[in-house]
Amino acid sequence: MSETIAVNSNGKHPNYIEYQGKHKGLAGWLLTTDHKRIGILYLIAITAFFLTGVTFGFLMRLELISPGRTIMDAQTYNSFFTLHGVIMIFLFVVPGIPSIFGNFFLPILIGAKDVFFPKLNLLSWYLYIFGGILAIISILLPGGPADTGWTFYIPYSVRTGTNVDLALFAAFVLGFSSILTGLNFITTVHRLRAPGMTWFKMPLSIWAFYSTAWVQVLATPIIGITVFMVAIERIFKVGLFDPALGGDPVLYQHLFWIYSHPAVYIMILPAMGIISEIIPVFARRTIFGYKFIAMSSIAIALFGSLVWGHHMFTAGMADASQFVFSLLTMVVAIPSAIKVFNWTATLYKGSILLETPMLFALAFIFLFTIGGLTGVMQGVLSVDIMVQDTSFIVAHFHYVMFGGTGFGLMAAMHYWFPKMFGKMYNKKVSKIAFWLIFIGFNITYFPMFIMGWLGMPRRYYDYLPEFHIYHLISTIGSWILVSGILLMVGNLIKALLSDKKFSEKNPWGGETLEWTIDTPPIHENFLEIPTVHAAPYEYKQNETTVLTNQEVK
Numbered sequence: 104m105s106e107t108i109a110v111n112s113n114g115k116h117p118n119y120i121e122y123q124g125k126h127k128g129l130a131g132w133l134l135t136t137d138h139k140r141i142g143i144l145y146l147i148a149i150t151a152f153f154l155t156g157v158t159f160g161f162l163m164r165l166e167l168i169s170p171g172r173t174i175m176d177a178q179t180y181n182s183f184f185t186l187h188g189v190i191m192i193f194l195f196v197v198p199g200i201p202s203i204f205g206n207f208f209l210p211i212l213i214g215a216k217d218v219f220f221p222k223l224n225l226l227s228w229y230l231y232i233f234g235g236i237l238a239i240i241s242i243l244l245p246g247g248p249a250d251t252g253w254t255f256y257i258p259y260s261v262r263t264g265t266n267v268d269l270a271l272f273a274a275f276v277l278g279f280s281s282i283l284t285g286l287n288f289i290t291t292v293h294r295l296r297a298p299g300m301t302w303f304k305m306p307l308s309i310w311a312f313y314s315t316a317w318v319q320v321l322a323t324p325i326i327g328i329t330v331f332m333v334a335i336e337r338i339f340k341v342g343l344f345d346p347a348l349g350g351d352p353v354l355y356q357h358l359f360w361i362y363s364h365p366a367v368y369i370m371i372l373p374a375m376g377i378i379s380e381i382i383p384v385f386a387r388r389t390i391f392g393y394k395f396i397a398m399s400s401i402a403i404a405l406f407g408s409l410v411w412g413h414h415m416f417t418a419g420m421a422d423a424s425q426f427v428f429s430l431l432t433m434v435v436a437i438p439s440a441i442k443v444f445n446w447t448a449t450l451y452k453g454s455i456l457l458e459t460p461m462l463f464a465l466a467f468i469f470l471f472t473i474g475g476l477t478g479v480m481q482g483v484l485s486v487d488i489m490v491q492d493t494s495f496i497v498a499h500f501h502y503v504m505f506g507g508t509g510f511g512l513m514a515a516m517h518y519w520f521p522k523m524f525g526k527m528y529n530k531k532v533s534k535i536a537f538w539l540i541f542i543g544f545n546i547t548y549f550p551m552f553i554m555g556w557l558g559m560p561r562r563y564y565d566y567l568p569e570f571h572i573y574h575l576i577s578t579i580g581s582w583i584l585v586s587g588i589l590l591m592v593g594n595l596i597k598a599l600l601s602d603k604k605f606s607e608k609n610p611w612g613g614e615t616l617e618w619t620i621d622t623p624p625i626h627e628n629f630l631e632i633p634t635v636h637a638a639p640y641e642y643k644q645n646e647t648t649v650l651t652n653q654e655v656k
């Protein structure tokens with residue numbers, strides 16, 4: 104890390120976008136080791152994959168608008184939900200918030216100039232891109248895209264002739280990108296905190312990124328080994344999982360969910376950290392129960408690794424194990440509930456500023472609570488056996504992964520956009536987009552709870568007439584949702600391309616370190632490493648800052 108602070112010809116310190124280091128122009132981005140630029144590289148790639156995933160979701164909904172064939176055949180539908188799931192999980196929600204905002208802001212939030220392993224950080228992005236390309240190639244090559252669902256269940260995934268191998272290889276490579284990011288964040292938090300920033304003086308988003316990083320490093324190798332074993336089974340027919348070869352398909356499910364359930368916490372914990380940053384700023388209140396929220400992140404990461412069996416209540420598990428996994432599933436809900444309670448307590452008697460980041464944060468709390476409570480319902484054996492593999496499950500995970508992580512990511516984007524780019528988006532349009540997304544979301548997914556409860560199976564291309572009305576409403580909902588997403592993306596890109604600069608250091612009146620530095624930040628983040636005195640629970644959210652904000656319309 105260069106100690107000298109760069110100065111350009113007019114004596115000013117260049118921001119990280121203007122900064123010209125060893126490599127100039129495009130090479131200055133593709134060979135960068137600056138955590139901020141790597142965060143932007145992830146933002147571009149992840150946005151592209153998100154919109155690809157949305158396209159598959161949109162087309163699936165269109166197909167389901169009426170019973171029977173509408174726009175595609177059953178085989179294509181199977182490939183679409185597989186691609187949709189694989190892209191949304193491995194290329195959007197798992198990397199999303201840590202790779203974009205963790206990379207850009209974690210070092211700044213702890214008062215550091217970069218992550219501990221900058222070169223490794225760039226490698227993690229190239230592994231992400233390589234994994235993404237493999238997923239896209241699996242669509243184009245003969246054999247066609249995988250049609251197994253994102254869970255690659257045995258025995259079908261070792262028998263189908265579609266490009267499962269490529270999809271598995273993509274997941275394998277993407278896993279390494281996630282592990283390297285986790286490794287970097289753990290080391291950075293341990294080694295690069297500014298003087299005075301003791302553990303309980305860290306912003307809550309850092310506790311969330313830190314807990315997530317441990318799950319990334321400890322759980323991800325398991326999915327790596329598992330998909331590798333499926334590939335071995337497909338090529339060498341050794342009888343690991345395939346019952347026809349003496350293998351055990353339920354063993355595969357255990358290995359798959361031993362990663363994939365903790366993986367839901369890799370998805371949701373960073374979003375929870377974002378919410379813990381945004382709520383106190385726009386409620387003008389000091390966060391309620393800082394230490395409980397910090398420790399609940401660690402508790403979620405720990406207990407989240409013990410509940411994977413709740414995905415297998417219908418896989419023929421012993422009663423005793425079902426009881427244990429059902430009980431543990433209830434237990435893991437407690438630390439999440441502590442966060443929801445403390446966010447709500449922070450809002451109590453606050454002077455709420457309904458700026459766009461706050462709208463997305465409040466929607467997160469509402470949608471995540473619905474997603475979380477239906478998760479607890481599914482932890483009850485009798486309920487789960489009834490709703491397993493129905494649309495109820497599809498609704499549940501869209502409420503937690505999209506309503507949770509997705510809304511958390513959109514909240515972070517609108518909160519930190521001005522600081523990242525030195526531009527401000529049109530607030531009116533951003534609020535219209537928010538309401539289209541929020542209303543469209545609930546119209547798309549809530550009917551899925553109802554029809555799932557009534558027995559509509561997931562992953563079915565066709566359905567009985569009694570489910571038609573719910574599918575019709577859900578599809579119309581997806582049109583509203585997608586138009587909101589496109590309006591939001593369009594509004595942000597328009598702001599990016601506009602010449603109007605925005606240089607206010609602290610537009611929202613935040614108290615964490617990123618609001619003390621230039622907008623956008625200089626290459627080295629800080630002219631001088633700061634010394635930290637106050638902990639987030641000692642922040643005195645002052646009223647005055649609100650006023651200036653009004654002037655930024």
Ligand code: HEM
Nearest residue numbers: 157160161163184188191196252253504505561562563581
């Ligand atoms: C406009 C946005 C979206 C739409 C319209 C949409 C629609 C759908 C539909 C209709 C299915 C069910 C397919 C079936 O079981 O027959 C589905 C499955 C799924 N969706 Fe989404 N979705 C969207 C966004 C997302 C997001 C943001 C995520 C992740 C965070 C996500 C993750 C998944 C996953 C993992 C599956 C399961 C795929 C499988 O069965 O293998 N979706 N989606």
Ligand SMILES: [Cu+2]
Nearest residue numbers: 364411413414
């Ligand atoms: Cu689970």
